[in-house]
Amino acid sequence: MADPDTEADLIQSIFAPLSLGAPGSYGLHDDVAFLAPAHHGLIVTQDQIIEGTHFLPSDHIDMIAKRLVRRNLSDMIAKSGIPTAAFLSLAWPEARDRAGIKTFARGLGEDLDQLCGSCPLMGGDTSVTNGPLVASLTMLGRPTTGHGQPVLRSGARIGDVVAVTGVIGDAWLGLQVRLGKLSPDNLDACVAFAMAPQPPDLRLASLVGRYASASIDVSDGLILDASHIAKASGVSINLQLDLMPLSDEARNFTSFGTGHLSDVERATMLAAGGDDYQPLMTVSLSDFDAFQDAAEIIGVRVTQIGHCARGETVSLTYKGVPVAMPATLGWQI
């Protein structure tokens, strides 16, 4: 901040408690953090959240912090990682109440503690800006795979099952409501998800590490993220849009919308929406039942939505009938 003493006070009163006494955080009293040697390597994710780009200025500030944590956590889980350390860069608008930093830190701390398995905040940088709020989180974690490295995009094999956790499309539907492009009728839960997205239980990370041959967090959209796996792995992926797991609200949307769009078109829009905070994974056919059962035990629903075949592209079907790929991912209603 403008006055270094103020920044030090701010860090000590607000952010230092989030270091959870972790060795190497030095209670945020020093200039750097230290990650002690470990027998495991480190998975690193880094995502930012920008006012006006990723959230609306009126969004609750604690929820903005949580979205930032969850964006990173969702990537971490998809790659099999258990978070071990986080670093925050915060550019705080001069025009915003300084007291909001405390609320931001509270949201950050709650999620790092409760969703990320008591992941300590090990350091970072706080400063002021005359522009919108920008925050970047760097998250480090340990992989849970047998080979000790993250699950990549590139491990899918021909014959693998393609599966996803949770539901798809709620975030996109909620965003359309918030942007005034869809009526809010019967979409309350989607709006709530868009504002407070829920990545799966952290315990899923170990199952991803054990079972997934390839994995990616669904952020760009199910179709595009499937194409990332297909391209990196050298397989083709057929997505069966009718198998896509939907919330009741999303199912209503695909079935009972106003007239000019078909069910298939609507399902395709959800598959292109993105920001679902769920891993899209490929799993060998022989492992899939065991994976699904293990996930069920921790309360995570895993749904098969396709399979890998020869080739390098993504194709779509709906109830067995081929579906044209959407022209662009920037769907508008």
Next chain:
Amino acid sequence: MADPDTEADLIQSIFAPLSLGAPGSYGLHDDVAFLAPAHHGLIVTQDQIIEGTHFLPSDHIDMIAKRLVRRNLSDMIAKSGIPTAAFLSLAWPEARDRAGIKTFARGLGEDLDQLCGSCPLMGGDTSVTNGPLVASLTMLGRPTTGHGQPVLRSGARIGDVVAVTGVIGDAWLGLQVRLGKLSPDNLDACVAFAMAPQPPDLRLASLVGRYASASIDVSDGLILDASHIAKASGVSINLQLDLMPLSDEARNFTSFGTGHLSDVERATMLAAGGDDYQPLMTVSLSDFDAFQDAAEIIGVRVTQIGHCARGETVSLTYKGVPVAMPATLGWQI
């Protein structure tokens, strides 16, 4: 960016070459990076640079990127670290020419390569903003100390020499000129330093690791940063302002300024200025000559500017005469 495909193209064409083929960067083709297990731990620094706060909108974009690298590198060297990986979060203004990203990346890459010992860019996040440019760099490095951990603020001992590398005050003088508060006469080199600050040679990191009992990058200002060491170490530090290493231009400023400020007042202003990109270190008296000689071999000047005694405060002298502490660090001319 707005269109994910464009972001992927951007990353592959502009940032991927900066990964230098490092294993675990996956050529920036995957969603995370992986740092393999190592016998050493990792020092982590994170600093951001914000348009309007840390640089002027008219600054050259490649130099902005270099400042970002150098802010982190300066911290890393001060704590004895050799950079091994960097991660960039970039919020790029919609109003800026996209071509500028290429120039930004070129500056970033040049410094990571030439100043940071071919440190690879291992990942990050690029997005657009409707506000000013914000960039955050997370830098990881290996410590060079015998105990395998960074040099902290807290290791200074009574009797230790207090020393600094390079010169002090040029950044502050250059900034005053740029802000129109000082005449540019005879301050060209200071302006150049303020725009393109120079951290010491990376080889100094190993010498810091070998010789320094405590160390901090001079960013808040020599006096305040000395107080950080004093407080953390439980020692008092006497700074002899007349010993402070100055450039010829800074020396002229302290000696021949317009009338209403004394030499001592001017020296104090330089000592409170900050952004010097030099480590302030404490070194045991018996090691100091060897440290100075070793630094000289790599072309780094180390100057004794004080010593540690009993207490927990900082005191100032000028040619043996006590000097009052400045009331605030926000010096204005």
